[in-house]
Amino acid sequence: MLTSVYLHFPWCLQKCPYCDFASATIRRAEVPHATYADALLCELEFRAGQQELGTLGSVFFGGGTPSLWDAAELGRVLHAIHAAFGAKLGSVEVTVECNPSSLDREKAAALREVGVNRASIGVQSLDDARLRFLGRLHDGEGALRSVRGAMLELPRVSADLMFGMPGQRAPDFLDEQSKLLELGLSHLSVYALTVEAQTQFGELHRKGKLTLAKEDDYADTFLATERALAERGFAHYEVSNYARPGETSIHNQHYWRGGDYLGLGAAAVGCRWSAAGCARRYRNDPNPARYMERCQSQAVEVFEETLDGQAIVREGLMLGLRTQEGVDVKEIEARAGVEVRTGRERELERALQSGNVLLQGDRLVVPHERWLHLDSIVADLF
Numbered sequence: 055m056l057t058s059v060y061l062h063f064p065w066c067l068q069k070c071p072y073c074d075f076a077s078a079t080i081r082r083a084e085v086p087h088a089t090y091a092d093a094l095l096c097e098l099e100f101r102a103g104q105q106e107l108g109t110l111g112s113v114f115f116g117g118g119t120p121s122l123w124d125a126a127e128l129g130r131v132l133h134a135i136h137a138a139f140g141a142k143l144g145s146v147e148v149t150v151e152c153n154p155s156s157l158d159r160e161k162a163a164a165l166r167e168v169g170v171n172r173a174s175i176g177v178q179s180l181d182d183a184r185l186r187f188l189g190r191l192h193d194g195e196g197a198l199r200s201v202r203g204a205m206l207e208l209p210r211v212s213a214d215l216m217f218g219m220p221g222q223r224a225p226d227f228l229d230e231q232s233k234l235l236e237l238g239l240s241h242l243s244v245y246a247l248t249v250e251a252q253t254q255f256g257e258l259h260r261k262g263k264l265t266l267a268k269e270d271d272y273a274d275t276f277l278a279t280e281r282a283l284a285e286r287g288f289a290h291y292e293v294s295n296y297a298r299p300g301e302t303s304i305h306n307q308h309y310w311r312g313g314d315y316l317g318l319g320a321a322a323v324g325c326r327w328s329a330a331g332c333a334r335r336y337r338n339d340p341n342p343a344r345y346m347e348r349c350q351s352q353a354v355e356v357f358e359e360t361l362d363g364q365a366i367v368r369e370g371l372m373l374g375l376r377t378q379e380g381v382d383v384k385e386i387e388a389r390a391g392v393e394v395r396t397g398r399e400r401e402l403e404r405a406l407q408s409g410n411v412l413l414q415g416d417r418l419v420v421p422h423e424r425w426l427h428l429d430s431i432v433a434d435l436f
């Protein structure tokens with residue numbers, strides 16, 4: 055069984071007003087580098103005793119801002135993960151999510167030295183006014199410097215860009231994209247700004263004090279991005295992700311295919327398979343102090359659920375239909391122990407007849423030209 059590992063680093067220097075990820079603010083000097091690494095090692099030992107780990111597929115340090123973490127401590131955890139799985143360092147994709155304000159060439163080199171081979175950098179924008187609107191700590195020049203530095207030291211670098219901000223039109227966004235791509239990036243994640251209820255933006259939106267891009271601007275930008283990136287040889291391999299050939303994110307693809315993953319760290323989510331039609335999902339305590347106190351036992355979890363066959367199919371469709379490769383029906387049925395069509399015969403038939411979903415061999419796929427309506431197409435299947 056192939057298992058990917060997700061590690062959550064739960065701190066940021068400042069909370070962005072749109073962010074609903076599990077992250078607490080911390081001063082740079084107060085990050086408990088070694089204590090947090092010790093806690094992760096402790097949880098790793100507990101999880102290894104709980105269930106067989108399987109074969110290591112990929113490692114992803116997400117957050118929060120894992121680039122704030124001392125590279126040596128991150129490396130200590132990375133080595134322990136490889137040792138626990140009996141894997142050789144360098145044998146799998148190891149990604150660290152980074153912010154430009156905590157990633158320069160020197161940091162990228164330190165990460166490479168401990169075994170990291172991919173950075174995913176939260177650039178979000180190259181326009182200083184938009185970066186201020188998003189509450190980011192870097193400016194456009196700083197973001198470009200950070201990406202350049204990372205590309206000199208790490209074999210693979212991806213950047214995140216965000217669209218859908220007030221007044222932002224497709225040409226503005228394409229201009230930002232071009233500046234980034236001129237650096238030679240081969241992977242780009244492109245997200246629309248969404249307003250989550252429990253955030254500062256959510257609060258402003260409720261009070262009518264936040265306007266976002268118009269629906270038409272959103273659609274124009276989405277389509278213009280797809281065209282521009284296709285011209286540069288990028289495949290639109292997931293609704294928010296583009297890559298040159300061979301540069302897709304192995305970790306994310308494993309997740310979108312409904313693979314088994316071990317979550318470690320405060321607020322981390324894991325989903326472990328035990329048999330056909332049975333998986334257990336858990337979520338760790340999001341409070342970093344409590345997590346560090348409880349990391350050695352089941353008490354570290356604040357939530358768990360068992361996924362039955364129907365839930366496995368539902369999630370498989372929700373994640374897989376957002377990708378270019380779609381859903382492998384046979385594979386999902388083998389994992390779920392039930393047929394994909396069971397309980398949604400009419401809905402699936404309707405989607406196939408309207409062309410919203412295609413059956414290509416053993417795969418269900420939403421054609422690219424309908425990706426703008428992906429959310430409603432997928433929702434209609436349930």
Ligand code: SF4
Nearest residue numbers: 066069070073117118
């Ligand atoms: S840096 Fe990332 S994780 Fe941290 S608050 Fe901002 S968006 Fe959230």
